[in-house]
Amino acid sequence: MPLLLTNKIVEIENGNILSPQGFTTAGVHAGLRYAKKDLGVIISEIPASSAAVYTTNQFQAAPLKVTQESIASEGFLQAVVVNSACANACTGDRGYMDALKMRSLTSEKFNIKEHYVAVASTGVIGEYLDMDKITNGIESLSPGKLNSDAVDFQTAILTTDIVMKSCGYTASINGRTITIGGAAKGSGMIHPNMATMLGFLTTDAAISSENLSAALKNVTTNTFNQITVDGDTSTNDMVLVMANGMAENHPLTPDHPEWETFIELLTKACEKLAKQIAMDGEGATKxxxxxxxxxxxxxxxxxxxxxxxxxxxxxxxxxxxxxxxxxxxxxxxxxxxxxxxxxxxxxxxxxxxxxxxxxxxxxxxxxxxxxxxxxxxxxxxxxxxxxxxxxxxxxxxxxxxxxxxxxxx
The missing domain is CATH 3.10.20.340 (ArgJ beta chain, C-terminal domain)
Known part of the structure; x- marks a missing residue:
């Protein structure tokens, strides 16, 4: 049953990255890991306003640079491709070209503009991606809308995590139901500023990328940036949000009378994921x-x-x-x-x-x-x-x- 949190915010039971309208996802075993799923994708039916915050580690990995370039182009994304097992960090020009290749392969597979694709990687630092496995894995992705598809994606992004992290919330804004969903990974190298984990948020709210970016930076200050497991900061990770506007609400801005409701909705999602990451700290019992x-x-x-x-x-x-x-x-x-x-x-x-x-x-x-x-x-x-x-x-x-x-x- 849904859980009423405030007079406006409702938590969705078993909410996940697919809770909002217009998103599909998938996760497959590409062979980067011995047996577990290790490659995933999130797809929006239409280009979505997007924003992200990134690790402050000076050795930012190649996927982050490619994602920054994609978002900077127009402020829209339509796909995020993610692999685990290999961070593609500290891998020089070859690593950057491999991240670009992941972007282009995803673009071709789903007929999406190349700069509408974001790339994320997590795993061991200083090792090269096996691009043959990445290529075959991307080709085998078949995104769907079932809860099992969300579980496949959540599984594919894990490293030392023991449990999957997900959330879903709704709120009524100007008579429209706005939904936000999320998935995350992280259990070690957690001392964000921003951010030593991978976090992905989807929403069907209508909002510009500029206003979405401002909202995300504000919210992460009090949520993801307030967790710590071991005081170490990673090279790779980020929190990324896509808003495809399919709820057909009036575009949200700081001057909108329901702006604070949206901020509360985003905060609830980020805090839920942040707490799940803290609880799943490597070896944690409490x-x-x-x-x-x-x-x-x-x-x-x-x-x-x-x-x-x-x-x-x-x-x-x-x-x-x-x-x-x-x-x-x-x-x-x-x-x-x-x-x-x-x-x-x-x-x-x-x-x-x-x-x-x-x-x-x-x-x-x-x-x-x-x-x-x-x-x-x-x-x-x-x-x-x-x-x-x-x-x-x-x-x-x-x-x-x-x-x-x-x-x-």
Whole structure:
């Protein structure tokens, strides 16, 4: 059943990249991986206004450069082709030409203008794509509208992920039902700014690429940019959104009376995917949410929240169900944010640990019981201003080391 989130936003049960009108998708096994699907595509029936945000890593991979060129041409996309297993990063001129070849092959296969195709890759850095397998794989793609087609695509983009990430939401805007869907991958090298994962969003809203770009940049600041798994930033990844206008609403602009409804819709989708990525961090057993209140401003609140959730000492304490609030204090104190050392409150779930910087008496057994749950909430109030911010991450387990010690094998 649909889940009503606000008076306007409704979550679609089992929502996915195909929830909006006018999109199809597919995923196949091209042979880049031993057995699993490794090549996928998203197709819009008509050219869609598009925007993307990209990793800030200085070694941006070839697919990102090709995608940037495609979007810059007219601001429209009609297809996104994605492969896993090989990042096509740090591969020089050959890697760039291979990314262009992926674009041209997809263009020919689906009779789409070449600059209406975006390219994305994820996997091992420093290895060349097997273009024979890519060519055969693209030729075998047969996009459809079934839920199984969405699952095939979601499977094809995974690397070390344990679970697939997807979402779907609707909202009524000027009497039209606007829908947004999403799919993402990511579980390691997650410390976005923007962004160390692949995220794909589709919507049937009518909106220009310029306004879509502004909306996406605004929303990712408070969602994807507020997750961390291991503090490392990838070479490849991005979040991309396509809006094909098939809902036939009046074009959305910042002056539109329902602009904030669309921003909320986009935010819900991005936050859902971001939390799923944080929960599926390599070796993770718990999703951690840190909320900071009373900071000097919102930016400092978000920074402190991310500092806490990214602290290895905090993450390992959560893994071990150790209510060591001193590690939270240590993470806060490392920042240059405005702090009053005599006014800090800390709570782990319902259990108050610190009040006005004075330790509270609490039950270690109760705290351990709470910390053994799959979702952990840490609340910090600094009492120096009105700034608020959230960040999401996960615990740090033995399995994280095991996974990353043998990533290429």
């Amino acid at each position: 999703l951690v949410e840190v909320e900071v209140l009373g900071a000097k401003d919102h930016e400092e609140a978000k920074f402190i929240a991310k500092q806490i959730v990214g602290s290895n000492l905090v993450k390992t304490a959560i893994f071990g169900a150790d209510a060591n609030w001193g590690r939270i204090i240590g993470a806060i104190g490392q920042t240059n944010a405005l702090i009053n050392p005599h006014r800090v409150d800390i709570a782990i779930g319902p259990i108050q640990m610190l009040k006005n910087s004075v330790p509270c008496v609490f039950s270690e057994n109760e705290a351990r019981g709470y910390l053994n749950q799959p979702f952990i909430k840490i609340l910090v109030d600094l009492h120096v201003g009105n700034g608020e911010g959230k960040a999401w991450g996960c615990d740090l387990s033995y399995n994280y080391v095991k996974i990353n010690a043998s990533y290429r094998s």
